[in-house]
Amino acid sequence: xxxxxxxxxLKQHELIPVVTINSIExxxxxxxxxxxxxxxxxxxxxxxxxxxxxIGLFKSKYGDKFSVGVGTITSVEHIERCKNLKVDFxxxxxxxxxxxxxxxxxxxxxxxxxxxxxxxxxxxxxxxxCFKFFPANLFGGLSALKTYGNVFSExxxxxxxxxxxxxxxxxxALDNVYSVGGSWVMK
Numbered sequence: 001x002x003x004x005x006x007x008x009x010l011k012q013h014e015l016i017p018v019v020t021i022n023s024i025e026x027x028x029x030x031x032x033x034x035x036x037x038x039x040x041x042x043x044x045x046x047x048x049x050x051x052x053x054x055i056g057l058f059k060s061k062y063g064d065k066f067s068v069g070v071g072t073i074t075s076v077e078h079i080e081r082c083k084n085l086k087v088d089f090x091x092x093x094x095x096x097x098x099x100x101x102x103x104x105x106x107x108x109x110x111x112x113x114x115x116x117x118x119x120x121x122x123x124x125x126x127x128x129x130c131f132k133f134f135p136a137n138l139f140g141g142l143s144a145l146k147t148y149g150n151v152f153s154e155x156x157x158x159x160x161x162x163x164x165x166x167x168x169x170x171x172x173a174l175d176n177v178y179s180v181g182g183s184w185v186m187k
Contacts, residue, residue: 137162
């Protein structure tokens, strides 16, 4: 069960909105905006003090209709908090050795971030094959992913960073991309 079934999440949701909720009062409007676009997945970022409360509220109110993920996972403590909230998936911008076993043992689908060939090879050494390519716009975007498709043919990417309404379809057209993440969906 690779990365606790992250591939299922990626296959089900070609668009993964990356959302920063700045106040608890925004939770319902975020839900309404996404559901009006037939989107049933969200990655709520840990970029402010209300993030954990917003994640808990979104999960409790809409978790039966939505795949609720947590983004900006940077520590073992974050992984533990995700387990307590019973979120559906976790996304990290990068990876350190201390996070490997907790990710695997969490039972929660996870997507570690990579950008360089060395990071990809290192993460692959864990038996993993699905990665967040971040920040895509700073690390070669489409041309990098085309090259990575040739070099790492068994790897699937979910690019984020610089993905927008004008370019997301070009990313999704790549064989090694099943979904993309971005904040433009909320604009």
